[in-house]
Amino acid sequence: MEIKNPVIPVDVVNDVLEEHHNPDLGEATIREIVSIVNELEEQTGNKFIRMEMGVPGLPPSRIGIEAEIEALKKGVAAKYPMLDGIKELKENASRFVKAFVDIDISPQGCVPTVGSMQGAFANFMVCGHVDKKKDTFLFIDPGFPVQKQQLMVLGFNYESFDLYHFRGEKLREELERHLKNGNITAIIYSNPNNPTWVCLTDEELKIIGELANKYDVIVLEDLAYFAMDFRKDMSKPFEPPYQPSVGKYTDNYVLLISSSKVFSYAGQRIGVMCISDKLYDRYFPDLYDRYKIGEYGRVLVGRILYGLSSGVGHSSQYALSAMYKKAVEGEFNILDDVREYGERARVMKKMFFDNGFRLVYDNDLGEPVADGFYFTLDYPGMTGGELLKNLLYFGISAISLRITGSSMEGIRACVSQTGTERFTELEDRLKRFKKYADEYLAVKNA
Numbered sequence: 261m262e263i264k265n266p267v268i269p270v271d272v273v274n275d276v277l278e279e280h281h282n283p284d285l286g287e288a289t290i291r292e293i294v295s296i297v298n299e300l301e302e303q304t305g306n307k308f309i310r311m312e313m314g315v316p317g318l319p320p321s322r323i324g325i326e327a328e329i330e331a332l333k334k335g336v337a338a339k340y341p342m343l344d345g346i347k348e349l350k351e352n353a354s355r356f357v358k359a360f361v362d363i364d365i366s367p368q369g370c371v372p373t374v375g376s377m378q379g380a381f382a383n384f385m386v387c388g389h390v391d392k393k394k395d396t397f398l399f400i401d402p403g404f405p406v407q408k409q410q411l412m413v414l415g416f417n418y419e420s421f422d423l424y425h426f427r428g429e430k431l432r433e434e435l436e437r438h439l440k441n442g443n444i445t446a447i448i449y450s451n452p453n454n455p456t457w458v459c460l461t462d463e464e465l466k467i468i469g470e471l472a473n474k475y476d477v478i479v480l481e482d483l484a485y486f487a488m489d490f491r492k493d494m495s496k497p498f499e500p501p502y503q504p505s506v507g508k509y510t511d512n513y514v515l516l517i518s519s520s521k522v523f524s525y526a527g528q529r530i531g532v533m534c535i536s537d538k539l540y541d542r543y544f545p546d547l548y549d550r551y552k553i554g555e556y557g558r559v560l561v562g563r564i565l566y567g568l569s570s571g572v573g574h575s576s577q578y579a580l581s582a583m584y585k586k587a588v589e590g591e592f593n594i595l596d597d598v599r600e601y602g603e604r605a606r607v608m609k610k611m612f613f614d615n616g617f618r619l620v621y622d623n624d625l626g627e628p629v630a631d632g633f634y635f636t637l638d639y640p641g642m643t644g645g646e647l648l649k650n651l652l653y654f655g656i657s658a659i660s661l662r663i664t665g666s667s668m669e670g671i672r673a674c675v676s677q678t679g680t681e682r683f684t685e686l687e688d689r690l691k692r693f694k695k696y697a698d699e700y701l702a703v704k705n706a
């Protein structure tokens with residue numbers, strides 16, 4: 261059927277999709293969508309409303325840049341950094357976690373990684389070998405698709421369930437259903453959740469912590485969107501409310517703290533992993549068999565990080581250290597800039613709703629989901645893949661929920677690359693899309 265009033269010429273979209281072997285967009289990775297959209301933009305000169313990738317859309321923190329320039333001028337670029345990070349970053353990370361999560365982790369256990377991406381990868385490599393009987397990871401989904409790809413690269417198995425159906429006390433039963441088989445080595449989830457922006461509560465984190473103790477599994481808590489549940493103000497150091505964490509309820513945990521979003525520092529590829537003191541020192545005989553070192557933290561640093569990248573870019577460590585220090589000392593509010601994302605989400609969601617879309621993950625334990633970096637959408641009657649393809653004709657890109665491990669059809673929209681200056685254009689595109697979509701569905705359902 262004819263697509264009336266498209267933003268991107270229909271044959272151009274179809275040709276590019278064909279060049280990419282007509283992928284089922286419902287299965288396409290984030291980077292595949294990125295490359296399709298790059299090509300469409302290049303061929304047409306028309307800029308998409310890009311909602312597929314979580315690239316920070318704000319300038320990087322000045323504090324970080326200045327500290328990094330200073331460090332470079334002092335010549336750090338010539339020197340290999342220590343594997344477990346420079347002393348001042350370790351100390352400031354430990355203070356940061358105390359100030360904003362209210363848990364105590366010694367500087368020893370605060371170790372920089374090449375983004376949280378490397379943090380997850382490195383921990384997977386250790387967790388996968390702590391116990392020969394446990395070869396499977398458990399995702400509380402939906403989640404960040406690349407982590408499953410990391411497990412695929414490493415050859416580990418995973419299981420998952422969709423949190424949407426197991427909120428509150430129901431979480432215990434579902435977790436136990438997986439854990440009682442004895443094959444799970446670690447649990448992983450992000451909080452706030454990418455892609456739904458649902459946030460686990462303290463009650464739920466307590467359940468996870470208690471079960472981590474009962475079944476002796478490690479919890480990898482991914483705080484990529486640190487303190488970004490904007491319904492609460494978690495930006496005041498040493499004052500509640502704090503970023504909720506499983507670290508309050510178990511000693512079997514590692515926090516993955518990215519600096520990509522909260523400090524808009526994605527390009528420098530630095531984050532920290534904060535390993536609980538008990539886990540850092542815990543000896544695992546099966547680790548010893550494989551790595552000839554048995555303590556979790558020492559394997560992570562002395563075997564895995566050494567082997568992967570021999571540490572993290574020297575100057576970026578000074579940047580992160582300076583940002584943590586200023587935040588802890590109250591001279592820099594970590595949320596002032598990024599609150600902008602919440603505001604964008606509020607306006608953009610309304611535009612989508614006005615044009616026939618619905619929120620897929622539509623409530624957070626009965627409350628409205630917070631406005632933040634991502635939200636989830638469907639257009640009743642279309643699968644996620646169909647919706648993505650149809651949106652391409654109208655110059656809008658996103659990713660499918662299917663690749664996030666979601667049990668629902670729909671898409672994830674990221675607000676970061678759409679500034680207010682493009683809102684009128686988005687609204688116009690959505691109106692045009694709606695007209696087409698309703699005709700498309702009428703034909704489909706006839």
Ligand SMILES: Cc1ncc(COP(=O)(O)O)c(C=O)c1O
Pocket residue numbers: 314374375376377378404450454482484517518519520526530531
């Ligand atoms: C949930 C989650 N974890 C980890 C990452 C990767 O973070 P980094 O840029 O620090 O590697 C992202 C990035 O989008 C994410 O959404």
